[in-house]
Amino acid sequence: MVSDAAIIVESLLKSFPPARSGWRALLQPFEKPSVLALAGISFEVRPGEAMALLGANGAGKSTLLRILATLILPTKGRAQIAGHDAVRDPRAVRRQLGYHAGSDVGFYARLTCRENLRFFGSLNQLSGAPAAQRIEQLAEQFHLEEALERQVRTLSSGTMQRLSLARALLHQPRVLLLDEPTRSLDAIGAAEFRRFLKSEILRRGETTLLFASHALSEIELLADRIAVIDAGRLLACGTLTELKQRTGEASLEDAFLRLTGRAPDLAGNGAAE
Numbered sequence: 001m002v003s004d005a006a007i008i009v010e011s012l013l014k015s016f017p018p019a020r021s022g023w024r025a026l027l028q029p030f031e032k033p034s035v036l037a038l039a040g041i042s043f044e045v046r047p048g049e050a051m052a053l054l055g056a057n058g059a060g061k062s063t064l065l066r067i068l069a070t071l072i073l074p075t076k077g078r079a080q081i082a083g084h085d086a087v088r089d090p091r092a093v094r095r096q097l098g099y100h101a102g103s104d105v106g107f108y109a110r111l112t113c114r115e116n117l118r119f120f121g122s123l124n125q126l127s128g129a130p131a132a133q134r135i136e137q138l139a140e141q142f143h144l145e146e147a148l149e150r151q152v153r154t155l156s157s158g159t160m161q162r163l164s165l166a167r168a169l170l171h172q173p174r175v176l177l178l179d180e181p182t183r184s185l186d187a188i189g190a191a192e193f194r195r196f197l198k199s200e201i202l203r204r205g206e207t208t209l210l211f212a213s214h215a216l217s218e219i220e221l222l223a224d225r226i227a228v229i230d231a232g233r234l235l236a237c238g239t240l241t242e243l244k245q246r247t248g249e250a251s252l253e254d255a256f257l258r259l260t261g262r263a264p265d266l267a268g269n270g271a272a273e
Contacts, residue, residue, distance in 0.1 A: 005044035005080075006175055006208035007051075007068065012077035014038040014063050014232075037063040039232040040077065047174075048205035052223035053212040054256060060232040061212035062101070065177050068210070069099040082174050095124065098168035101179040105164055109153035113144060113163055116152060117170060124171035138166040141196055143189075157184045165193065169201070176201070178211035182218065194221055216252050226252070230260045 016035040038060045045051045053061040066072045067079050070090035079086040082096040107116050114135060121131040139145050142162040147155060155163065161184040168176065181197075182190035198221065201207050213219055219226060220240060227237045236243060236259050240252055247258040257263040 004047070006047040006049070006082055007045035007210055008078065008080040009044070009064070009068075010042050010078040010080075012038050012041045012064070012067065012079055013075045014060075014067065014072070015075050037232050038067075038074070038077075041229070041232070041234045042077075043227055043234060043237050045208055045210055047208055048202075049224050050202055050209040050211070050222050052219040052226045053210065053229060054216075054219060054226055054252075055212075055229035056260070058231075059229045061229060062179055063232075064229075065099070065101070065179050065210070065212060068093075069097065069177055070094060071099075095171075096173060097175040097177055098171065098173035099177045100164050100168040100181055105160055107152045107160075107163070107167075110151055112149050112151055113155070114148040116163070117167060120167050121170050126171050134170060134172075135166075138169060141200070142166050142193075158186060158189060161185055162189065162193075173207065175208045175210070178209070178213075180213055181211060182213070182215065190215075190218075194218060198222060216256075220252060228256060228259050235259045 014037045016037060018034045041060070041064065043051075053064065055061050063072070067074050068081060068086060070086050070093050073087060081093045084092040084096065086093050108119070111119070117135045117138075118127070118131055121127060121134070126134065135148070139148055142165060144159070144162055144166060147159055147163070152160070152163070161182075165178075165181060168178070182193055185193060197209075202209060202222065209222070211222070223240070225237060225239055226243060228235045228243070236246060238246070243252065243255045243259070244250065247255040249255040249258055249263075254263065
């Protein structure tokens with residue numbers, strides 16, 4: 001059966017070899033991978049839908065997003081973006097998506113913000129007057145007007161974050177992948193970005209969003225559905241109401257703790273095992 005989903009994740013598994021160096025690597029060069037980041041995750045995201053990935057540090061959220069962004073290969077399983085396979089046709093996938101990771105900037109430090117945006121726009125067949133117009137539009141939306149002629153190496157972490165978000169949206173992608181998008185933004189910048197994302201990107205229903213966040217209020221505001229991930233496994237996927245009903249909890253925080261087995265027991269003796 002052919003699915004019309006914008007994002008398809010099917011039995012996705014990713015394992016990494018153990019970190020070894022020096023004589024240990026020489027003595028055990030053929031040791032099997034032992035670090036399991038994803039353990040057979042499956043879900044779909046519908047066109048125009050916003051789905052959040054919720055999990056503790058190390059749960060596998062960033063690994064999943066990096067596979068979908070064609071930055072790393074899965075060990076097993078299938079990942080598909082807008083009808084294109086992330087392994088077999090990565091170039092087509094990259095044309096359809098915008099990707100932002102707060103800890104992985106990738107800009108050219110000695111070029112200005114404008115020069116960087118022009119370069120990354122050209123990689124997505126955006127150049128000339130349309131590129132210039134789009135850069136000005138995003139600069140206004142993300143308050144980057146005064147930074148456009150500055151070298152990237154002179155930017156603060158918050159300004160760098162806003163520049164990275166502008167780059168992800170530059171070519172108006174059909175699918176947007178965001179890894180903790182407001183991590184380095186101050187409270188005002190984060191609030192403005194969330195409002196922009198909801199009113200200018202998600203409202204039109206033309207862009208599919210998959211994002212990871214630790215900010216529960218951000219997830220409640222933006223996400224149509226929430227995928228709860230723990231130790232590389234998908235524990236639950238549904239609307240906020242569905243997760244609350246499933247766990248019998250009144251808040252997303254308590255529902256998350258219940259699903260991951262970290263909810264306090266009734267006797268108040270600490271986290272559940």
